[in-house]
Amino acid sequence: MKQFQGQTLSWETRDGIIELALHREPLNEIGSLTLEELEKFVAVLPDLSRDTHALIIYSSLKAGFCAGADLRQLYSWIQEYGQAEVANHARAYLKRIHAVMNALDSLPLTTIAAVHGVTFGGGFELALTCDLILADKLARFCFPELRLGLIPSFGGIPRLKRDLGNAVVRDLLLTGRSFNANKAQQIGLVSQIAGEGEVLRAARATAMQLGKFDLVTAAAAKRFIKPIPLDELRQEIDIFCELLPRPAVFSGLKKFVESTDAQPYLP
Amino acid sequence: MPASEKTLDEIMDLASAHFKVPREKLSPDEDFFKALGIDSLQTLDLLTKLENHFRVELPDYELQGVSDFRTLAEKIQARL
Numbered sequence: 001m002k003q004f005q006g007q008t009l010s011w012e013t014r015d016g017i018i019e020l021a022l023h024r025e026p027l028n029e030i031g032s033l034t035l036e037e038l039e040k041f042v043a044v045l046p047d048l049s050r051d052t053h054a055l056i057i058y059s060s061l062k063a064g065f066c067a068g069a070d071l072r073q074l075y076s077w078i079q080e081y082g083q084a085e086v087a088n089h090a091r092a093y094l095k096r097i098h099a100v101m102n103a104l105d106s107l108p109l110t111t112i113a114a115v116h117g118v119t120f121g122g123g124f125e126l127a128l129t130c131d132l133i134l135a136d137k138l139a140r141f142c143f144p145e146l147r148l149g150l151i152p153s154f155g156g157i158p159r160l161k162r163d164l165g166n167a168v169v170r171d172l173l174l175t176g177r178s179f180n181a182n183k184a185q186q187i188g189l190v191s192q193i194a195g196e197g198e199v200l201r202a203a204r205a206t207a208m209q210l211g212k213f214d215l216v217t218a219a220a221a222k223r224f225i226k227p228i229p230l231d232e233l234r235q236e237i238d239i240f241c242e243l244l245p246r247p248a249v250f251s252g253l254k255k256f257v258e259s260t261d262a263q264p265y266l267p
Numbered sequence: 268m269p270a271s272e273k274t275l276d277e278i279m280d281l282a283s284a285h286f287k288v289p290r291e292k293l294s295p296d297e298d299f300f301k302a303l304g305i306d307s308l309q310t311l312d313l314l315t316k317l318e319n320h321f322r323v324e325l326p327d328y329e330l331q332g333v334s335d336f337r338t339l340a341e342k343i344q345a346r347l
Binding site for chain 2: 027138178
């Protein structure tokens with residue numbers, strides 16, 4: 001069994017399945033350390049893929065799958081680099097994020113996101129790189145970026161467009177509202193809903209089933225049906241970096257970071 | 268739209284069961300964050316439970332400023 005234990009995530013292989021567990025308290029916010037460890041993971045994936053047929057990404061934190069990008073880090077960048085320079089720094093960071101997301105998206109193995117609780121922003125974007133999303137019945141999905149004067153920047157918009165109708169994408173992006181697993185399944189985003197606390201079990205059962213099929217055929221089918229929208233992904237970075245240096249974004253982030261509000265996850 | 272007593276009761280029953288707070292400790296007009304001892308993450312769990320139970324979709328922005336069961340029930344009732 002191959003395994004790695006990091007500060008924000010860990011992985012192991014078992015029964016021909018790679019399991020990537022996110023565990024950065026409080027809610028797997030994706031910052032520089034998570035990105036470094038994801039890059040390490042992606043670097044070893046070709047080796048791990050040799051003896052495996054599926055990848056499951058899940059969170060071992062009770063609170064949820066992932067709340068998104070580390071907004072405190074983003075706010076600190078604005079303070080450190082200033083509004084004039086922060087976009088350059090963000091662009092370099094986003095290129096690295098996209099490299100990881102694109103690698104996961106195009107992996108020859110079948111990939112499963114087993115999500116529970118909050119699956120917001122960058123966390124939602126991570127789930128969207130996977131071929132299948134299985135959700136705990138209490139999972140909630142959201143792109144809240146507009147609340148901060150931003151758009152998703154980890155590749156979520158092109159991937160959402162790839163998977164869903166434009167009207168649904170507009171609803172999610174422009175209202176910034178969260179929606180539950182039932183709704184997610186109705187619109188075609190989520191393949192299966194599991195009972196509370198059961199999504200990892202369901203994901204493992206699905207992954208075991210995938211092991212019965214010829215891997216070369218499965219990889220060919222996946223390449224055929226799952227294009228990577230590279231041009232739009234680059235465009236998403238451009239739009240985000242244009243929006244980032246604006247005063248409205250800075251004040252939105254400041255408000256979030258300094259808030260003692262009991263309700264940061266509500267709009 | 269005023270909430271029916273039935274809707275209100277069902278909401279408080281659900282909240283009591285999910286967060287394991289005795290039903291008799293909950294009242295319609297008190298702050299449910301305090302009464303249930305929950306934060307915004309757990310409020311989302313409650314919202315999901317209510318949406319599934321009542322078979323409605325309640326955008327979370329409708330919860331802005333809502334902190335008592337009665338008002339929450341009114342929001343749900345308006346979607347039935």
